[in-house]
Amino acid sequence: MNKKFAVPSILVLLSLFVFVSGPASAQCKLGVPAIKVGVQGAASGPHADYGRQIEMGATMAAEEINAAGGVLGCKVEIRFLDDENRPATGVKNARLLVTDWGAHFTVGTDSSGVAMAMGPVLAELKRIHFFTHAATHRLTEDLVAGKGIKEIVRVSVPIYQDAITAALIFKDRMDIKRWANIGADYEYGYVAWNMFKETLRKYRPDVEFVGEAWAPFLTLDFSPHISAVMAQKPDAIFATPWAGEAVMLLRQALIQGVFDNVQVWWQAMGGSVDVLEGISAEVAKDRFKGKLWATARYIHNWPDTADNRAFIERYRKRWARFPNYSAETTYSAFFIMKAAVEKARSMETDKVVAAMGGMQIRNPGGVREFRSVDQQFIYNVPAGRPVMDTRYPIPVLGDLKVFEAKDYYRYPPFTPVSVTK
Amino acid sequence: MENFAFQGLIGLSLAMYLWLISAGLTIIFGVLKVVNFAHGSLFMVGAYLAYTFYGQLGLPFGLAVLLSLLGTGALGFVMERGFLRRIYQVDEAYQLLLTFGFILILDDAVKIIWGGVFKIPPIPAFLDGSWPVLGRAFPVYNAFVIAVGLLVAVLLWVMFDRTWWGRIVRATASDREMANAIGINVPWVFSAVFAFGAMLAALGGAIGIPVRVVAPGIGATMIIQAFIITVIGGLGNLKGAFISSLIVGVLSAYGTLFFPVFELFFIFVIMAVVLLVRPQGLFAR
Numbered sequence A: 001m002n003k004k005f006a007v008p009s010i011l012v013l014l015s016l017f018v019f020v021s022g023p024a025s026a027q028c029k030l031g032v033p034a035i036k037v038g039v040q041g042a043a044s045g046p047h048a049d050y051g052r053q054i055e056m057g058a059t060m061a062a063e064e065i066n067a068a069g070g071v072l073g074c075k076v077e078i079r080f081l082d083d084e085n086r087p088a089t090g091v092k093n094a095r096l097l098v099t100d101w102g103a104h105f106t107v108g109t110d111s112s113g114v115a116m117a118m119g120p121v122l123a124e125l126k127r128i129h130f131f132t133h134a135a136t137h138r139l140t141e142d143l144v145a146g147k148g149i150k151e152i153v154r155v156s157v158p159i160y161q162d163a164i165t166a167a168l169i170f171k172d173r174m175d176i177k178r179w180a181n182i183g184a185d186y187e188y189g190y191v192a193w194n195m196f197k198e199t200l201r202k203y204r205p206d207v208e209f210v211g212e213a214w215a216p217f218l219t220l221d222f223s224p225h226i227s228a229v230m231a232q233k234p235d236a237i238f239a240t241p242w243a244g245e246a247v248m249l250l251r252q253a254l255i256q257g258v259f260d261n262v263q264v265w266w267q268a269m270g271g272s273v274d275v276l277e278g279i280s281a282e283v284a285k286d287r288f289k290g291k292l293w294a295t296a297r298y299i300h301n302w303p304d305t306a307d308n309r310a311f312i313e314r315y316r317k318r319w320a321r322f323p324n325y326s327a328e329t330t331y332s333a334f335f336i337m338k339a340a341v342e343k344a345r346s347m348e349t350d351k352v353v354a355a356m357g358g359m360q361i362r363n364p365g366g367v368r369e370f371r372s373v374d375q376q377f378i379y380n381v382p383a384g385r386p387v388m389d390t391r392y393p394i395p396v397l398g399d400l401k402v403f404e405a406k407d408y409y410r411y412p413p414f415t416p417v418s419v420t421k
Numbered sequence B: 001m002e003n004f005a006f007q008g009l010i011g012l013s014l015a016m017y018l019w020l021i022s023a024g025l026t027i028i029f030g031v032l033k034v035v036n037f038a039h040g041s042l043f044m045v046g047a048y049l050a051y052t053f054y055g056q057l058g059l060p061f062g063l064a065v066l067l068s069l070l071g072t073g074a075l076g077f078v079m080e081r082g083f084l085r086r087i088y089q090v091d092e093a094y095q096l097l098l099t100f101g102f103i104l105i106l107d108d109a110v111k112i113i114w115g116g117v118f119k120i121p122p123i124p125a126f127l128d129g130s131w132p133v134l135g136r137a138f139p140v141y142n143a144f145v146i147a148v149g150l151l152v153a154v155l156l157w158v159m160f161d162r163t164w165w166g167r168i169v170r171a172t173a174s175d176r177e178m179a180n181a182i183g184i185n186v187p188w189v190f191s192a193v194f195a196f197g198a199m200l201a202a203l204g205g206a207i208g209i210p211v212r213v214v215a216p217g218i219g220a221t222m223i224i225q226a227f228i229i230t231v232i233g234g235l236g237n238l239k240g241a242f243i244s245s246l247i248v249g250v251l252s253a254y255g256t257l258f259f260p261v262f263e264l265f266f267i268f269v270i271m272a273v274v275l276l277v278r279p280q281g282l283f284a285r
Helices: A003-027 A048-067 A087-100 A112-125 A137-146 A160-170 A187-203 A223-230 A244-255 A273-278 A280-284 A306-319 A325-344 A349-356 B002-032 B039-056 B061-082 B092-114 B140-162 B164-174 B176-181 B186-208 B218-233 B238-258 B263-277
Strands: A035-041 A076-082 A105-108 A128-131 A152-154 A178-184 A208-215 A236-239 A264-267 A292-294 A360-363 A366-371 A376-378 A383-387 A396-401 B130-133 B136-139
Touching (some): A048 A273, A105 A325, A112 A187, A160 A264, A178 A187, A178 A223, A187 A208, A223 B136, A244 A264, A325 A349, A325 A360, B002 B136, B002 B164, B002 B186, B002 B238, B061 B186, B164 B176, B218 B238, B238 B263
Parallel strands (some): A178 A236
Antiparallel strands (some): A366 A376, A383 A396, B130 B136
8 A cells, every 4th residue: 555645544444433433432421332221021922012012112212312312322222022921031031131131221020920020130130120010019018118129110100009099989989888809810919909908998897808719810711700709799899800811801791791780890900001992892882881990000191281192192103002001101211210310320220229319200191209218109090980082092091080199109117918819 | 509500500611612622632642642732722823813814804703713723724734744744653752842842833923923912803793792591691602602512522422423434533543553454544534633633622712712812822721721631531532521621610610619719729639639549531441
């Protein structure tokens, strides 16, 4: 090569190199190429829509954060894994995401069973996991407030929503004296029923709990369960199977004439988008006769704020679906992470947790407030009855009962709730 | 008393459902001497095909079920011709590995073709609603399942006991070399029996779609129950499969009524007792 051109051409090459590779990492003030966020949820089987919604919420949050310049100039990168709703898979995924892929944070998890298995592992992996669906109270009350596992942060409302709101709504229904349970046969189902009974008993010592039946995951035929509890002539049913199983449970209850014989059916997480889509035809024909009640961990038609409306518009444009609660909670978890990291200017667990202290953050689902003692974000979600509304193509919860979070969250000192059948 | 009888009827519908799945499993074992672990996956494929024809293409429910049987039967034919046939000579452990491999392949294939999310077709009008039975509302759908199960039982009995084809199959089952010697085309019988067993599995899956979850993974749950039933009844014994389906179906329904906390445990206790007392199964000769 001609020496006259050698130096300039090397300089040009170097500058090209700097231009191409330089700015992205040079701008990231955390000294990493990107903030890696591992995401997991149930993405196959009857509960698969939750995992998909978690993935959609995470993807959209990462896209929006990156489009607005990232977190302290760092791009957010996500990787989604299916936990198949199995504890062993959830634990394996957590290890893989952190140790193999190098995740700085992890987000998601649908089932309480998976969450409780992951809890102690997170402490060992030293990475914060933002739980966005798993509901058992023990995750935050026992593992965080009790055992001090700082790596657990919960963005979604726990089982207080499923159990305590139900008790508050129906305590005034003097016509309902006999409650029966068709429960999900694992921790979530046990705790929901026990917490409901405990709360309702305080207000209504006259109420009887007359029957229970338990259905494990992948129950295809609920008719023995329905028929067993109906044999006790209950006034109301408390039901916790969720997602596709909730849809089929309700359909099997309809053809067994349950809605002719009970006053109320509480389908705890029946306000979930996949369930509302699944029971659309039945709601349109009023087959539940106004007796079906449900809640969720976020419903898209509440709160009626500009933030929420804009979120739904963007979400529908991006995915052609309504956001389920696992989408909103996951989406919000990313913005909570962003706010905390920006304040801490670090991704270390202790600093991020400290930065969340006293945090109040406006999310599509409303203002969430961080409670340090159990690292639970506090916000409220109403309950109501699935109805058709001309503004929406699928049923929404209507006739909303709104309770302030302070009226139905549990507060320390946390008293134990039985976690067995 | 009414509640007891009503729960028994519900148990009967559960039993007939289990019977449809275990019948195919036990027939295949009886003739081919293969424990087809992928039988539950054929049940799942049957459900998905019926969903496609009925829920997506809008064909009448009965026609969708029929097409699903044909499709799954064809898949069974290919599985036997293309794969199982090559390992009849080798150790049985290879059969387990191969059929287990099919579970994984079919589960993933279903996810690729239909996606991971559950499917919910509408309930056909003729299966909607209930009849008054014993002062309660008995679902037309459960009555339909009972009818299909009994019909299949009668058809199988007539077919195996009263027809030329049944005699050939029984001859092949009892001594395949002798059957070959007297001019029966044994390989053809094997393919036909496997395809037929696959169709029985598909029937269970297909008639379930209006009220049961159609999702990846349902095959694995069904194969466990079907396997327990064939073990209780005696592997390869059709009458045994029918009666043990009744025992398991009705007792688990009563388990749900009387011992809700231990209900799941029930079916395994029955199997354990049978294996201890009569390891060859209740009806094995």
